[in-house]
Amino acid sequence: MPQKLYFTPGPSQVFYTVPFHLQNALKRDICSISHRSKTFMSLFRETRELISELLNLPGHYEVFFTGSATEIWERILQNLVSQSSHHFVNGSFSNRFYDFAQELKMSPSRSEGKAGFEFIDWSVPPEAELISVTMNETSTGYAFDHARLENLRTGNEDALISADVVSVAPSVAIDFKLVDTAYFSVQKCFGLPAGLGIWIVNDRAIDKANRKIANGESTGSYHSLKSLKKYGDKNQTPETPNVLSIYLLNHVIKDMLKRGIKTIRNETIYKSTLLYDLFEEIPILNPYIKTKENQSKTVCVSEIRSDQDRLLEHLNERGIIIGKGYGPYKDTQIRIANFPTHSKEQIEMLVDTIREFHS
Amino acid sequence: MPQKLYFTPGPSQVFYTVPFHLQNALKRDICSISHRSKTFMSLFRETRELISELLNLPGHYEVFFTGSATEIWERILQNLVSQSSHHFVNGSFSNRFYDFAQELKMSPSRSEGKAGFEFIDWSVPPEAELISVTMNETSTGYAFDHARLENLRTGNEDALISADVVSVAPSVAIDFKLVDTAYFSVQKCFGLPAGLGIWIVNDRAIDKANRKIANGESTGSYHSLKSLKKYGDKNQTPETPNVLSIYLLNHVIKDMLKRGIKTIRNETIYKSTLLYDLFEEIPILNPYIKTKENQSKTVCVSEIRSDQDRLLEHLNERGIIIGKGYGPYKDTQIRIANFPTHSKEQIEMLVDTIREFHS
Numbered sequence: 001m002p003q004k005l006y007f008t009p010g011p012s013q014v015f016y017t018v019p020f021h022l023q024n025a026l027k028r029d030i031c032s033i034s035h036r037s038k039t040f041m042s043l044f045r046e047t048r049e050l051i052s053e054l055l056n057l058p059g060h061y062e063v064f065f066t067g068s069a070t071e072i073w074e075r076i077l078q079n080l081v082s083q084s085s086h087h088f089v090n091g092s093f094s095n096r097f098y099d100f101a102q103e104l105k106m107s108p109s110r111s112e113g114k115a116g117f118e119f120i121d122w123s124v125p126p127e128a129e130l131i132s133v134t135m136n137e138t139s140t141g142y143a144f145d146h147a148r149l150e151n152l153r154t155g156n157e158d159a160l161i162s163a164d165v166v167s168v169a170p171s172v173a174i175d176f177k178l179v180d181t182a183y184f185s186v187q188k189c190f191g192l193p194a195g196l197g198i199w200i201v202n203d204r205a206i207d208k209a210n211r212k213i214a215n216g217e218s219t220g221s222y223h224s225l226k227s228l229k230k231y232g233d234k235n236q237t238p239e240t241p242n243v244l245s246i247y248l249l250n251h252v253i254k255d256m257l258k259r260g261i262k263t264i265r266n267e268t269i270y271k272s273t274l275l276y277d278l279f280e281e282i283p284i285l286n287p288y289i290k291t292k293e294n295q296s297k298t299v300c301v302s303e304i305r306s307d308q309d310r311l312l313e314h315l316n317e318r319g320i321i322i323g324k325g326y327g328p329y330k331d332t333q334i335r336i337a338n339f340p341t342h343s344k345e346q347i348e349m350l351v352d353t354i355r356e357f358h359s
Numbered sequence: 360m361p362q363k364l365y366f367t368p369g370p371s372q373v374f375y376t377v378p379f380h381l382q383n384a385l386k387r388d389i390c391s392i393s394h395r396s397k398t399f400m401s402l403f404r405e406t407r408e409l410i411s412e413l414l415n416l417p418g419h420y421e422v423f424f425t426g427s428a429t430e431i432w433e434r435i436l437q438n439l440v441s442q443s444s445h446h447f448v449n450g451s452f453s454n455r456f457y458d459f460a461q462e463l464k465m466s467p468s469r470s471e472g473k474a475g476f477e478f479i480d481w482s483v484p485p486e487a488e489l490i491s492v493t494m495n496e497t498s499t500g501y502a503f504d505h506a507r508l509e510n511l512r513t514g515n516e517d518a519l520i521s522a523d524v525v526s527v528a529p530s531v532a533i534d535f536k537l538v539d540t541a542y543f544s545v546q547k548c549f550g551l552p553a554g555l556g557i558w559i560v561n562d563r564a565i566d567k568a569n570r571k572i573a574n575g576e577s578t579g580s581y582h583s584l585k586s587l588k589k590y591g592d593k594n595q596t597p598e599t600p601n602v603l604s605i606y607l608l609n610h611v612i613k614d615m616l617k618r619g620i621k622t623i624r625n626e627t628i629y630k631s632t633l634l635y636d637l638f639e640e641i642p643i644l645n646p647y648i649k650t651k652e653n654q655s656k657t658v659c660v661s662e663i664r665s666d667q668d669r670l671l672e673h674l675n676e677r678g679i680i681i682g683k684g685y686g687p688y689k690d691t692q693i694r695i696a697n698f699p700t701h702s703k704e705q706i707e708m709l710v711d712t713i714r715e716f717h718s
Contacts, residue, residue, distance in 0.1 A: 006391040011599065014390050022381060031373050031552040032365040032680075067426025067554070070598035074580050100580040187599060193390040195426070195554050195601030221433050221459040239429035240370065240546060242554030242601065321391075 007350060008323040009138050009299045009337040010167060015191030016341050021251040030247045040243060041235035047246050050253040051198060054170050054261060058177055064228040065241050066197035069166050069185035073097045076181060077104050078220040079209040080160055086128035088119060091137035092327050118291060130160045136168035139326035141301030143294050149178040160205060170261060171268040171298045171340060180205045186249055189298060191341040196245040201225060256340060264340050268297050271338045271347040275300040278351050282358045288333055300336045314357045320350060366709060367682040368497050368658045368696040369526060374550030375700055380610040389606045399602060400594035406605050409612040410557060413529050413620060417536055423587040424600050425556035428525050428544035432456045435540060436463050437579040438568040439519055445487035447478060450496035451686050477650060489519045495527035498685035500660030502653050508537040519564055529620060530627045530657045530699060539564045545608055548657060550700040555604040560584060615699060623699045627656050630697045630706040634659040637710045641717045647692055659695045673716045679709060
């Protein structure tokens, strides 16, 4: 069956070198080696270093592996919050993190920026131990204004800051000095099969987890920061991890570094410009996020006034899959992923095909 | 580089059809499809049915997917225990489940059968809400006597019974009617890449989780039984799951069903007999578990009096990898996996190669 081209916001098109690396993984018995072996330990160490290099993490930041970014929401709350977290909500995913805090019987608070619009209230309750921001809300295509991170930092020095970078790292530069913890999953910009979450924490975050433990509070079990760090310091993981996915991530990051992170980020801007120009140009389309600085570069969302089914059908017939709107916007919006694996030529071809549909 | 043959107790040799199914997964864009798509939903539904068929689960048992079996220890405690669980411990893994309960600030109890020896005390504290047994202790090769499950059931009718079937399902028949929850990971007998845990629960287990919620207790967030069931009833998962692994499991189970579960189980017995006969025959080897009914059929463990390094080296030179002892037994034991992917010919060849080393 002919393979299609996926511009869906995750899972998305696999990174173009993944099939090649999968073949090598089989040749090298990556799925059979012990996660306690020297081979795995050096893969683990190198992959953590590659993530730090690609994202330009400060030296006192550590990287851990989980099953998903969803899991990391729970781990952040278990390890970094005793009672109260504050959540800046501008879509379904940022709100779900808030819901998790309630399900864990904590007392979270939230500020809701009407999706697509700037937050009016930037105040944070003094009791908030952690402030959650979503740098790129995959459900609405709302990009959090990076400058705001600095204000939050200076205005709330005692609170930890958590940044959801799920569908934006490494395509847009983020100053990780401004956050204490961040996380992403590999099926978005990294174009890998789903099943691996990457959790970034700094020393302040680890201190907070240790204080919770000192207070006799539980921080979880195998995936507590204490456990992840204990094993991580030995280049190991608490459980048998998704070794294949760590191997693929290792090699995809090497491919990205060869290509150059600057190039990837410049191309991301170029490709997103083509998409937003298209949204402005065609009458049935209209960018959902109006403020330019909040328009996501990696998940480009447009309202569609009519013919959503016919457009998706037109693209599907040509082997192209794009995303529908998320949740309440399912039938009234389209979402187009602009990830590193999507070449300029592919985005240009997509834009032409949508134009052709309209004319 | 030439591929080696892995008899390690997990991760182990991949099931022999896995490379073929990986190729098809790429051809079918399995890593790119949405986990909310009809394609995924039918894969999810069919895979749950295949697991139920292969393991002969009663109708009121449900199957859910997690990141690992290690995760399921935590989920069982979060969802099925408020305060007290009792653990029958005969090795490192059954003891680690007990440790998890302490890390979650519960009040667990345990009975320790000296590893390799039958339990003396079968009593369970009346307050125990859940009884944990490990059907096949991967660290020591101790097989839990199936008949004991029935005694535990009749003697403790109010408690839930949890069975660790990590390195034994589906190679040895288990009567799941006797347990309320069970779990395994796919990198053992199923010969898949690590990164997926399978959680089996019955209606009694789901009722218990609902009672915890009714009492205002937290049962976790995205992977609470309530959440897994809410999404599962729609043939979906709470988070983007390891779709590739679910696809591979689906196809490996179909291959196993074609081959016939009876055949797989008979061959498992035949191959384990060859291994234990070898352990008896060669002076430097000696079965670690003395009582025949407790000798694992799938993880065969032998003491090795001398030359462990030289034996592993001898095998390694011939492209054969077996396991060392676990934890304290690292240098004084060997562990040989006898999983469905290991053919009779391969086990015979392994036995001959070890004999040849000795002579």
